[in-house]
Amino acid sequence: xxxxxxxxxxxxxxxxxxxxxxxxxxxxxxxxxxxxxxxxxxxxxxxxxxxxxxxxxxxxxxxxxxxxxxxxxxxxxxxxxxxxxxxxxxxxxxxxxxxxxxxxxxxxxxxxxxxxxxxxxxxxxxxxxxxxxxxxxxxxxxxxxxxxxxxxxxxxxxxxxxxxxxxxxxxxxxxxxxxxxxxxxxxxxxxxxxxxxxxxxxxxxxxxxxxxxxxxxxxxxxxxxxxxxxxxxxxxxxxxxxxxxxxxxxxxxxxxxxxxxxxxxxxxxxxxxxxxxxxxxxxxxxxxxxxxxxxxxxxxxxxxxxxxxxxxxxxxxxxxxxxxxxxxxxxxxxxxxxxxxxxxxxxxxxxxxxxxxxxxxxxxxxxxxxxxxxxxxxxxxxxxxxxxxxxxxxxxxxxxxxxxxxxxxxxxxxxxxx
Amino acid sequence: xxxxxxxxxxxxxxxxxxxxxxxxxxxxxxxxxxxxxxxxxxxxxxxxxxxxxxxxxxxxxxxxxxxxxxxxxxxxxxxxxxxxxxxxxxxxxxxxxxxxxxxxxxxxxxxxxxxxxxxxxxxxxxxxxxxxxxxxxxxxxxx
Numbered sequence: 001x002x003x004x005x006x007x008x009x010x011x012x013x014x015x016x017x018x019x020x021x022x023x024x025x026x027x028x029x030x031x032x033x034x035x036x037x038x039x040x041x042x043x044x045x046x047x048x049x050x051x052x053x054x055x056x057x058x059x060x061x062x063x064x065x066x067x068x069x070x071x072x073x074x075x076x077x078x079x080x081x082x083x084x085x086x087x088x089x090x091x092x093x094x095x096x097x098x099x100x101x102x103x104x105x106x107x108x109x110x111x112x113x114x115x116x117x118x119x120x121x122x123x124x125x126x127x128x129x130x131x132x133x134x135x136x137x138x139x140x141x142x143x144x145x146x147x148x149x150x151x152x153x154x155x156x157x158x159x160x161x162x163x164x165x166x167x168x169x170x171x172x173x174x175x176x177x178x179x180x181x182x183x184x185x186x187x188x189x190x191x192x193x194x195x196x197x198x199x200x201x202x203x204x205x206x207x208x209x210x211x212x213x214x215x216x217x218x219x220x221x222x223x224x225x226x227x228x229x230x231x232x233x234x235x236x237x238x239x240x241x242x243x244x245x246x247x248x249x250x251x252x253x254x255x256x257x258x259x260x261x262x263x264x265x266x267x268x269x270x271x272x273x274x275x276x277x278x279x280x281x282x283x284x285x286x287x288x289x290x291x292x293x294x295x296x297x298x299x300x301x302x303x304x305x306x307x308x309x310x311x312x313x314x315x316x317x318x319x320x321x322x323x324x325x326x327x328x329x330x331x332x333x334x335x336x337x338x339x340x341x342x343x344x345x346x347x348x349x350x351x352x353x354x355x356x357x358x359x360x361x362x363x364x365x366x367x368x369x370x371x372x373x374x375x376x377x378x379x380x381x382x383x384x385x386x387x388x389x390x391x392x393x394x395x396x397x398x399x400x401x402x403x404x405x406x407x408x409x410x411x412x413x414x415x416x417x418x
Numbered sequence: 419x420x421x422x423x424x425x426x427x428x429x430x431x432x433x434x435x436x437x438x439x440x441x442x443x444x445x446x447x448x449x450x451x452x453x454x455x456x457x458x459x460x461x462x463x464x465x466x467x468x469x470x471x472x473x474x475x476x477x478x479x480x481x482x483x484x485x486x487x488x489x490x491x492x493x494x495x496x497x498x499x500x501x502x503x504x505x506x507x508x509x510x511x512x513x514x515x516x517x518x519x520x521x522x523x524x525x526x527x528x529x530x531x532x533x534x535x536x537x538x539x540x541x542x543x544x545x546x547x548x549x550x551x552x553x554x555x556x557x558x559x560x561x
Contacts, residue, residue, distance in 0.1 A: 202514065202517070205515075209514050210433040210537075213537045214433070217437065
């Protein structure tokens with residue numbers, strides 16, 4: 001763009017026309033062209049305006065006028081300082097363009113117009129006259145108020161989202177912390193329980209030994225002087241003491257389980273384990289005329305030897321103990337590779353369990369049957385071992401028919417022998 | 419003739435001491451039984467014996483030692499004796515504890531010759547005496 005010698009606005013095409021044609025020769029054409037350019041100029045969707053070196057608005061299109069909500073007269077007569085509260089800021093950009101002679105693009109600015117605050121994205125280019133002097137600034141602005149408000153909304157939403165995310169993260173962190181704390185608490189309670197059982201089993205043992213000793217003492221002192229009834233009482237005391245001793249021994253077993261949990265994990269051959277158990281409970285098997293059938297899809301697993309021994313010993317002896325009087329006991333022991341890991345099953349054809357009995361099965365000192373001897377710690381120990389190894393124990397049973405214990409050895413790879 | 423001249427019984431359980439002492443006396447296991455209630459008292463005694471301050475008749479030719487005791491427990495007693503080279507008397511652990519850790523922790527000391535569970539019986543002590551005289555200190559830690 002350029003200014004003609006009288007300072008009024010013309011465009012480059014006008015300028016060229018002036019050079020190539022004498023306007024007076026084509027008065028209509030020139031007038032028409034000027035009119036056309038003015039129309040184009042005014043109907044541009046962008047704000048186009050020119051400011052002189054002295055910061056005065058020299059020319060602008062209709063879009064500019066409408067945007068500013070100020071009349072053309074006012075815009076042309078008033079100084080920019082009067083028109084725009086932020087004129088000083090715009091002036092700085094203008095001066096930069098004038099001084100460097102280089103365009104300044106993408107200036108985002110807030111413009112206060114009567115009754116509104118709007119946003120413009122402006123490109124400013126130097127306005128050069130015929131003598132190659134910068135005489136002002138040509139500016140083209142886009143109204144970006146809508147975009148800006150959308151952007152602001154987006155930013156607000158993003159900020160909200162970020163805050164929500166943070167909150168969520170904080171909550172997750174707090175929850176994790178809570179969980180870790182309860183976990184610690186549970187571990188501590190477990191240790192306390194183990195210590196309690198240990199101390200109880202130990203501290204109960206000494207007095208019961210003493211009672212045993214004192215009974216012996218009395219028996220010896222009263223030798224041949226006791227009545228039959230008194231002798232019976234002695235017998236009953238002796239039996240009670242023995243039962244007490246047995247309970248203490250079982251309690252002690254539990255504390256041993258806790259310590260054996262660190263049992264070295266090694267490759268164990270389940271067939272060998274079963275043979276060992278069969279030897280150990282030879283007479284029990286013989287007396288009950290029990291059959292033990294094994295079928296191991298996975299014959300070798302990685303497990304603590306004492307632990308797997310303890311699990312199978314308890315489950316097999318239970319299966320025989322709770323046999324049905326109506327049939328010979330059959331205990332089927334098998335392993336299968338299932339999706340979640342190796343599953344070890346011990347199934348019997350014994351008394352079976354009612355649904356409500358299943359839940360009570362693994363509780364310490366819970367005995368479901370009175371007709372057989374036991375203290376009720378066996379299954380508690382089994383569950384403890386299984387769970388401490390990262391596994392799971394489940395029971396399926398039909399009253400009067402069968403019971404099957406299914407043990408998921410572990411989800412962890414360390415229990416799978418290669 | 420008794421199996422031992424003097425037995426030192428170290429245990430805080432006085433009922434247990436009463437019964438143990440009774441068996442020892444009735445079965446003529448020892449001529450005399452001295453009872454102390456913790457490791458510290460026992461240590462004072464064996465120390466005096468070693469330093470010849472005590473009458474040698476007072477010095478035990480067998481110590482029956484419990485593990486769980488107040489003030490100084492059995493393991494601590496063995497440790498302090500060992501640290502002070504006071505190990506020339508045989509010790510037999512007499513305890514209610516069936517904890518293997520207690521067994522491991524005590525039988526590693528060279529002068530601990532056996533580990534038995536209460537109550538003490540004539541058979542058990544006879545067995546110990548046999549082992550002590552036969553192996554002359556050779557370790558045996560059967561039940």
